Amino acid sequence: MTPRIRAHLANLAPVIHGSIGDAELNGLGLGRDQVIDFSVNSNPFGPSPSAVKAAREAAWSHYPDDHATLLRRALAARNDVDERAVVVGNGSSELIWLIALAFLDPGDAVVTVGPTFGEYARATRIADGIVHEYRANATAGFAVDLTTVIERVEAVDARLVFLCNPNNPTGTLLPADDIRTLAQAVPRATVVVDEAYCPFVDDPPPTTPLLDRGNVVLLRSLTKDCALAGLRLGYALAPGDVCSALDRVRPPWSVNAVAQAAGLAAIRDEAHLERARAEVRQARVYLTAALGELGLRVLPSSANYLLVDVGNAAGVRARLLKHGVCVRDCTSFGLPEYVRIGMRPVTDCQRLVAAFAEIDNEIGGG
Numbered sequence: 001m002t003p004r005i006r007a008h009l010a011n012l013a014p015v016i017h018g019s020i021g022d023a024e025l026n027g028l029g030l031g032r033d034q035v036i037d038f039s040v041n042s043n044p045f046g047p048s049p050s051a052v053k054a055a056r057e058a059a060w061s062h063y064p065d066d067h068a069t070l071l072r073r074a075l076a077a078r079n080d081v082d083e084r085a086v087v088v089g090n091g092s093s094e095l096i097w098l099i100a101l102a103f104l105d106p107g108d109a110v111v112t113v114g115p116t117f118g119e120y121a122r123a124t125r126i127a128d129g130i131v132h133e134y135r136a137n138a139t140a141g142f143a144v145d146l147t148t149v150i151e152r153v154e155a156v157d158a159r160l161v162f163l164c165n166p167n168n169p170t171g172t173l174l175p176a177d178d179i180r181t182l183a184q185a186v187p188r189a190t191v192v193v194d195e196a197y198c199p200f201v202d203d204p205p206p207t208t209p210l211l212d213r214g215n216v217v218l219l220r221s222l223t224k225d226c227a228l229a230g231l232r233l234g235y236a237l238a239p240g241d242v243c244s245a246l247d248r249v250r251p252p253w254s255v256n257a258v259a260q261a262a263g264l265a266a267i268r269d270e271a272h273l274e275r276a277r278a279e280v281r282q283a284r285v286y287l288t289a290a291l292g293e294l295g296l297r298v299l300p301s302s303a304n305y306l307l308v309d310v311g312n313a314a315g316v317r318a319r320l321l322k323h324g325v326c327v328r329d330c331t332s333f334g335l336p337e338y339v340r341i342g343m344r345p346v347t348d349c350q351r352l353v354a355a356f357a358e359i360d361n362e363i364g365g366g
């Protein structure tokens with residue numbers, strides 16, 4: 001007899017993420033190198049050459065350092081915090097899951113600030129918590145109404161609040177003062193600020209001082225800015241007792257030796273990151289103007305991706321794929337009219353604009 005899955009997990013829905021899978025490519029008769037992938041939001045230049053070298057040279061025949069000591073020390077120095085305020089994870093996704101696992105009792109309320117990344121809700125449900133979504137309004141450009149968020153957190157006595165900043169997929173950014181206001185207003189809750197895309201923000205909000213409040217956790221990903229998605233690497237900055245709780249529920253050796261070595265090299269290569277930031281900035285300006293000229297509504301974004309109203313996201317994505325470009329259909333975010341476009345070098349963006357122009361007469365149609 002097959003084992004019975006725990007009752008609260010029986011109807012757990014999968015979360016859809018960006019990137020195009022091999023099955024879909026095969027079905028279309030396309031090779032991976034025939035499609036320019038705008039559906040992911042990573043560093044358009046790939047990993048730093050020094051990270052690639054470090055990964056090649058890493059020793060992986062023995063167990064990795066379970067506490068990622070060298071990397072943790074470097075991250076602590078870089079962020080000017082104590083080493084005990086840093087936990088490294090197998091991507092920031094692992095840390096989202098660990099937070100839910102460590103801090104939620106069955107039935108605990110969690111507020112998400114949506115539309116947003118789906119793993120906050122999934123991790124909450126796996127921990128048997130209850131998700132209460134505040135949802136920003138499309139007509140207000142998805143601006144977050146802080147007062148309503150605070151009221152929602154208080155009304156359900158939430159244990160956790162997940163705030164993605166800048167938000168995926170809308171690109172909206174809350175200033176550090178707003179996050180402080182939120183954390184101050186809801187002292188019984190822990191505010192988890194996912195800063196996965198902050199390295200691409202021109203003027204990132206100075207959030208590290210918020211750690212002094214005690215109820216703020218900052219999540220950072222090294223898979224986006226450092227392009228280590230396949231290696232999996234992220235970290236949390238949090239009060240020491242939070243970090244030690246996360247470490248207690250973390251599977252052993254979850255951050256492999258190759259990722260630790262590559263991560264250490266990657267964060268030292270500031271020039272590589274700066275080059276990517278400059279390219280992202282240029283691509284964002286170009287695409288906002290060029291897609292706007294095609295009559296598309298492009299939402300202002302602080303991040304390395306743009307949300308674009310195309311009328312029928314699934315249809316437009318399918319048509320663009322035939323022209324060799326892939327965008328992220330935002331239907332799974334509850335936004336079936338929007339696609340999200342990750343910034344790539346301007347020459348790639350020109351191909352995207354040409355593809356949009358070719359399907360132009362179909363946009364908004366069935």
Ligand SMILES: Cc1ncc(COP(=O)(O)O)c(C=O)c1O
Pocket residue numbers: 017090091092093094117164168194196220221222223224229232233234
């Ligand atoms: C907002 C956000 N947070 C976290 C993640 C997961 O990142 P990682 O690769 O570090 O697990 C993603 C990935 O798409 C994301 O969009």
